[in-house]
Amino acid sequence: MEQELLSNPSELLELGQSLLGQAEALFYKLLRPWNAYQLAIALGLFLVASLLARAMRPRMHEWMRAREGWPKWRMRILVVTHRRLRMIFFVLAISLVAGVMREVTWPSRSYILVIIANLSTAWLIIVFATRLIANPLLRSLVRYGAWAWVTLRIFGLTGEAQQILDSAAVSVGETRFSLWLLLQAAVMLGVLITVARFISKATTEQIRANEDISPSMQVLAVKFLQVILFGAAFFLGLRLVGVDLTGLAVLSGAIGVGLGFGLQKVVSNLVSGVIILLDKSIKPGDVISLGETFGWINSLGARYVSVVTRDGKEYLIPNEDLITGQVVNWSHTNDFVRLDIFFGTAYGDDPHKVRQLAIDAAKSVERVLSFKPPVCHIVGFGDSSVDYILRFWIRDPTGGLTNIRGNVYLALWDAFQEHGVSIPFPQREVRMLEDPVGHAEVGHAGKEAHPGA
Template identity: 70%
Template structure:
């Protein structure tokens, strides 16, 4: 519904009144600058800013060199030192101006430092907001909250809150019973941004504590972190919208209808989400496990809400939907423990002693790094082939993340060296071809031989 002319006229009048109030405040401020002590205070502030600038030029390089020499410090401490280095001029200016205000109030009247107090309050508030917004990781959101905070504290310190609020609230759009003003939008962005940053900070802090708790399994750690993210971020949005006066009860019916529609249209997405929760609860897989699904072999990097990230030995990263891990066959090489048994087959000549072959094969396998000594290797005869006696060699490892193909190759190479040392041969298929006397090939050969004899005669 579009606003009518009768509704727009009062809003336009309120906006003009608020604008005239701001213009009057600006004229009063400009006229105050012509007073002698006001001008002196502004000159003092400019002088202090120049001193802070020079001090920053002298101290910043030394601080930078000192920071580079801090080896072994935590990363969070280095980041805050970088922030202090970037805001060094503002810090020096704030310290100097408060010292000057304290001294001037001791030797002269308090009214002689009124403008300096306003400048000091503004500089201090801006500096604190700059530090606080560093907790916001998103660059765009950080700038919005920072500049919005600077504008808000400036208006508050200058005593223009009512005038600016009235002007922003007058610029509004009415849609039925819903009235959206510029003030409401700015408040929503600022409040939700601050609460979102606080929720992000709390989530990161809780994630660090949960990750450092060895009593919680990796899968439960992921589930706990995702649950906290949902609670913290949802609470931030809910409180932010309620704080600016938006009635959320009317959204209940709309959200229900949207939920029904999404349930039909996003069945696969919902199935993957539910499957992800099941995987986290039953602890069948967890970050760091080595699994095989289909033709894909690798270790799990992360458990996502929709997919599982698996990295293979060749550096490829596969995103496997959670539903496939629930419905398909998955080989988890490190589910209950990290012990993995590997089998390799080989053959030796019939002329070699099988007792010696078994002894040499076991010793060769046990000498390979990564093969476990506490779980001895075994070697068995599996059959008598056409040209070799067939064996199977079984050994154990405890680090499947280190690869399976490479350890098999190392054991084969150890067998090759051990067999060469003990004179054990590895046969290969040989075929003997006989030509029958009355076959076509034999008759052709005989004819060719007779023709050759006649030619020689």
């Protein structure tokens, strides 16, 4: 690695002297009498803009509150405009005054006003443009960096600044990395990634609003679009600043081999996620059960699937588990689900009557489907009861399964109580045998029987 920082001190000294001379000349210009009233005019216009903004903000706020149903991007523009009303009024006023003075008087009499107008206009445009950047830290860096560059350009110092940044460099082989190159790369990448994010967000909203595309294909299309846009922004940004991508391709290949061995599980989950999206086996909104986990799919991620249970817990299940494990999708091909419940009645009750009561009780529950009528069958003769199975259909498994079973059981209880059908339960009879001495006799199991047991 060859270091080139401060490689030519004489050039840097000349640049420093040039910048110092220009700053001194600008300072003497500000001391001239006709520049003092220009600063006073700018200060007066700022005070007028402040008063106008204070008067307009409440009215604009009330108007914004009445704009219900507007898109988010439009409301964000209104919010930024509401916050920057003073700067907007100031830019309009000082641009108008500077333009008039440039036409009616000498250029030196409006020099300061033109500079202030250009700086204020640049700051206002940068503020609105950087609102597209979601990250606050990146937004601040781009905002102040862009304004600093525009300031240097207005004062004609871009050449000197570029030379200073380019003189601080580090060479790696045949590639030379300077501060100027890194700054260009950061700006290019920031702009391209911001544009890619804006296009991705706008396209995602259109894809999700299209009802002809299935939910799983919507997720796949969105993920594929994001990878293409952000990947293209990254490589295009590096290419625009002159970075050779040949070495990067070789390096990325070597890194890919290493990651293939070290991140097998991660890669497996990524591939499994793509397979899930392609075969449409599950989609957002489906009700699934995997092992002890039962809930509906909240979202499909690149590495995991978010499943929300009835008690509000959110499980992040790796995609590989959904591919290799046995998953029950309660709403895969359709929303119809059959549920079974078991019960028993006493031998003294008429089984024909019991079956009809059970069917009528299930039909009385709201979520039970009538066009797929319930059925009831005898499944066996137990020790103390006749055992039955009651089967019924529902079409909304997302509404829960335990609650519908509980409602059907409650309807059975009410029907049996009303018609005198008894539900037997196990009973045990204990006999107490006493020996001639009067002590309780020990049972065959080796435990002493207690009275009242």
